[in-house]
Amino acid sequence: MSETELLAPDELERRxxxxxxxxxxxxxxxxxxxxxxxLTKPQVQAWALNRYYYQASIPAKDAAVLGRLxxxxxxxxxxxxxxxxxxxxxxxxxxxRWLKLTDGLGLDRDYxxxxxxxxxxxxxxxxxxxxxxxxxxxxxxxxxxLTEMFSPDIISQRVSGMLRGYDFVxxxxxxxxxxxxxxxxQDVEFALGYVKREARTREEQEQVMDxxxxxxxxxxxxxxxxxxxxxxxxxxxxxxWRP
Numbered sequence: 001m002s003e004t005e006l007l008a009p010d011e012l013e014r015r016x017x018x019x020x021x022x023x024x025x026x027x028x029x030x031x032x033x034x035x036x037x038x039l040t041k042p043q044v045q046a047w048a049l050n051r052y053y054y055q056a057s058i059p060a061k062d063a064a065v066l067g068r069l070x071x072x073x074x075x076x077x078x079x080x081x082x083x084x085x086x087x088x089x090x091x092x093x094x095x096x097r098w099l100k101l102t103d104g105l106g107l108d109r110d111y112x113x114x115x116x117x118x119x120x121x122x123x124x125x126x127x128x129x130x131x132x133x134x135x136x137x138x139x140x141x142x143x144x145x146l147t148e149m150f151s152p153d154i155i156s157q158r159v160s161g162m163l164r165g166y167d168f169v170x171x172x173x174x175x176x177x178x179x180x181x182x183x184x185x186q187d188v189e190f191a192l193g194y195v196k197r198e199a200r201t202r203e204e205q206e207q208v209m210d211x212x213x214x215x216x217x218x219x220x221x222x223x224x225x226x227x228x229x230x231x232x233x234x235x236x237x238x239x240x241w242r243p
Contacts (some may be wrong), residue, residue, distance in 0.1 A: 007205050009197075012196055014207070019216065023213060024154070026150065027155045028220055030047075030226055040169050045142060046243070047230075049118075052098055054125075057127075057129070059081075059085045064141075065141045068138050077190050081187060089193060090171075095175060097175055100174075116239070121226075125222045139208060141211075142194050143207070144214060145190065146191055147183075152214075155177045161242075
């Protein structure tokens, strides 16, 4: 097949899944340590504190996408993601559940929410994601969410590994992850169908694949920052949380 020939939708999906097989952060050394029970409690706290900024930014990212979608049907579908993370005023969403995780790890909630302890690498990676969905095409913005194709595997590894490896976490502490096992596949079904349908040229299909690579890279970069600061000794930058 030539590099300009339109890919069949199933071939596009196959190539997207291959990107995840190669680049998803389930392969990162920090995650091997986290899931293997080989981090100290302060290192797990550092992960949860920094990951909060990513979790809290997801609704803002999704709101940016929502405002650019052209039809009520698409907007209704995407609005569900915001409710999943922000809650609906009666049931807590993912952001609140993540704060219960940081509570359970002994972090001060006000400090976590203040973002004062973030690593610079975390802040820049997450901000880059929000800006990506604001300023790139809607097709690329939707495609960047497709890392959720691979999240059920990492969630299963994370929960089982952390419960087995750490006596300072419990199923209640990790309750954030349970709803994601059903929410993420629902999100993927819509987003994958959208990009397979709406990427009508090979150039647009390449943009879809590049968007997924970008998202995998920024997730990887967040773990690079954590590993450098909290696993390798003596590298915590000024202003970042110190155990």
